Amino acid sequence: NSQHLVTYEIGGERKFWYIYDLKTKQGTPLWPAKNNFIDESKSINLERADVRDLTWSLDGKRVAGLSKKNGKTQLWLLDENSDNEKIVVEKDLIESIQWNPSSNSFAGIVEENKNRFIQLNLEDTNSEKIKVDSYGPIAFSPDGQFLYFSLANEKQVIDLQQYNLKTKSKVQLASFSRDSYAPSVAKDGSVLFRLQDYKVFIAAVDGDGGESKPITTFMSEISHWHPNGKLLSFTYGNWRRVMDDRNYPDITQEIGYVAFDMNQPKDKPDVVVRASYSEDQGMCWSPNDKWIAFHTHADGTDDIWIQPNNDASKGKPLSKGGYETGWPRWSPDGKWIVSNTAPTSDRINKLFLIGMDQETGEPTTEQIELVPPGLEEGSFTDSQWMNDSKHLVIEYVVNPELKEIHIVPIDGQPGKKIHSFNSDQLYSGIALSHDQKWVAYIAPDSNGNFQVFKVSIDGKEVKQLTFDATNKAHPAGSPTDNLFSFTVFNYESIFWLVNPS
Numbered sequence: 328n329s330q331h332l333v334t335y336e337i338g339g340e341r342k343f344w345y346i347y348d349l350k351t352k353q354g355t356p357l358w359p360a361k362n363n364f365i366d367e368s369k370s371i372n373l374e375r376a377d378v379r380d381l382t383w384s385l386d387g388k389r390v391a392g393l394s395k396k397n398g399k400t401q402l403w404l405l406d407e408n409s410d411n412e413k414i415v416v417e418k419d420l421i422e423s424i425q426w427n428p429s430s431n432s433f434a435g436i437v438e439e440n441k442n443r444f445i446q447l448n449l450e451d452t453n454s455e456k457i458k459v460d461s462y463g464p465i466a467f468s469p470d471g472q473f474l475y476f477s478l479a480n481e482k483q484v485i486d487l488q489q490y491n492l493k494t495k496s497k498v499q500l501a502s503f504s505r506d507s508y509a510p511s512v513a514k515d516g517s518v519l520f521r522l523q524d525y526k527v528f529i530a531a532v533d534g535d536g537g538e539s540k541p542i543t544t545f546m547s548e549i550s551h552w553h554p555n556g557k558l559l560s561f562t563y564g565n566w567r568r569v570m571d572d573r574n575y576p577d578i579t580q581e582i583g584y585v586a587f588d589m590n591q592p593k594d595k596p597d598v599v600v601r602a603s604y605s606e607d608q609g610m611c612w613s614p615n616d617k618w619i620a621f622h623t624h625a626d627g628t629d630d631i632w633i634q635p636n637n638d639a640s641k642g643k644p645l646s647k648g649g650y651e652t653g654w655p656r657w658s659p660d661g662k663w664i665v666s667n668t669a670p671t672s673d674r675i676n677k678l679f680l681i682g683m684d685q686e687t688g689e690p691t692t693e694q695i696e697l698v699p700p701g702l703e704e705g706s707f708t709d710s711q712w713m714n715d716s717k718h719l720v721i722e723y724v725v726n727p728e729l730k731e732i733h734i735v736p737i738d739g740q741p742g743k744k745i746h747s748f749n750s751d752q753l754y755s756g757i758a759l760s761h762d763q764k765w766v767a768y769i770a771p772d773s774n775g776n777f778q779v780f781k782v783s784i785d786g787k788e789v790k791q792l793t794f795d796a797t798n799k800a801h802p803a804g805s806p807t808d809n810l811f812s813f814t815v816f817n818y819e820s821i822f823w824l825v826n827p828s
Contacts, residue, residue, distance in 0.1 A: 333357060333381060343376045358409040366414045371396055378403055382424045382433065391424050391433045402449055415450050423464045424449065429471030429492055436461055445476065457490065462569050463508035468516050475510035475518060483570045487520050489827050500825055506569050517826040525567040527816040529559070531589060532779060534760055534809035536792040541592040543585065548814040549609050549654060549801045556807030560584040562608045563596060576624035582610045601639040609654025612636070613661055613685045620645065620655040620664055631655045631666050633688055645681055646694055650674065653709065660716040661685035663737070667707045678707040678721065680737060699735040699742045709756040713763060720766055722757045732757060732766055732782065745786035752777055758802035758811055767792070767802040767811050779813055
């Protein structure tokens with residue numbers, strides 16, 4: 328009846344499924360007494376958090392939901408009060424369930440034996456199947472005549488389609504350089520859909536502030552300087568697409584570098600360092616230029632790897648057991664690599680050191696967790712080496728909206744806080760200036776745009792360096808000049824309305 332909104336919420340004391348009254352704006356847990364979904368015939372007993380994608384029939388009397396168990400997807404049906412639940416079908420994959428007015432049943436995308444199709448009645452194995460390789464949500468027109476879904480084009484960008492269920496004909500409704508998907512149909516038949524707008528590149532600014540200048544013009548982020556100050560590495564590729572994201576962590580993020588030029592931006596990498604099938608990020612060179620350390624998900628890992636400079640065929644893992652592992656940074660004396668990762672299920676990033684022999688590329692120690700006194704509860708999201716190779720400057724997340732910058736010794740002794748600031752950008756990063764008198768960081772300006780700031784190493788002075796109305800992240804300080812590079816990004820959803828008639 329369009330009077331309520333149901334949401335899936337997590338974090339803190341949230342009970343996963345909530346229902347909101349759109350008039351009063353008040354929300355309460357949906358089915359608060361429903362702690363488990365049980366199908367004894369299938370010997371499946373799930374917590375309420377494990378059944379997702381709740382979808383209602385048009386009359387509100389039936390509800391469908393999806394769960395994943397034993398490598399399969401289960402379609403649950405239950406009544407409006409969450410009673411009489413049962414699993415009605417189980418497939419390799421079911422997604423994007425929607426009420427189909429033409430068959431008075433739930434439809435959805437099914438994948439079986441690596442074949443993908445839209446099934447118009449999921450409860451009936453023999454019901455009509457539309458054999459299209461559809462991705463993202465689907466939707467039906469209120470009269471049941473039209474079905475809306477998105478298909479990938481030759482560039483692996485998905486475009487919104489309209490399918491006539493009577494004539495079996497298909498018409499493309501949208502064509503953009505980014506994904507157009509997630510249709511929703513109004514009572515008058517007009518279609519609302521989402522267009523994803525994502526841009527990201529590397530820029531740089533003078534260490535005293537001023538105009539930002541682009542260094543790359545292609546999709547690239549997370550820059551890092553070569554010790555000689557002449558080369559700039561980065562992560563690049565063509566990610567943030569539905570067809571790419573569905574394979575996460577095996578996405579199109581590679582690593583490479585360019586010769587740094589403040590006056591002539593590059594339209595492609597000068598050198599491709601690694602282009603694997605998986606996510607590769609955040610490379611850094613060893614001080615003697617023999618090795619490259621980086622973060623990757625290759626071979627099912629989420630760890631730090633190492634390879635000879637420009638020889639990706641000999642890459643191998645350094646760390647193990649990581650989760651959301653950060654970017655490695657090599658100490659100036661070549662004896663240590665620092666990074667952060669979440670070693671346990673609480674997903675709080677801890678700080679780790681690995682002793683290194685930069686001549687052989689072999690570790691000299693196991694992973695060593697560094698726990699600075701007084702910083703046991705928060706999360707470490709970035710770290711940079713001081714020139715003495717005995718101290719780190721670290722970015723420390725106190726809570727989702729508060730960060731701190733500390734200088735900590737690597738021998739486990741107490742460190743010193745030099746600055747705190749408000750920001751909800753989690754993995755924004757920090758950087759040291761070439762003379763190590765300043766620490767660059769990312770924080771919102773008065774207009775809410777993420778900008779590059781710097782704080783003096785004694786914490787007494789703060790200065791804003793960038794001012795244009797774009798969002799920034801991942802600052803990196805040149806080791807030889809008064810310059811900072813950083814990521815510039817724009818990530819938005821744009822909603823379009825079209826009347827297919």
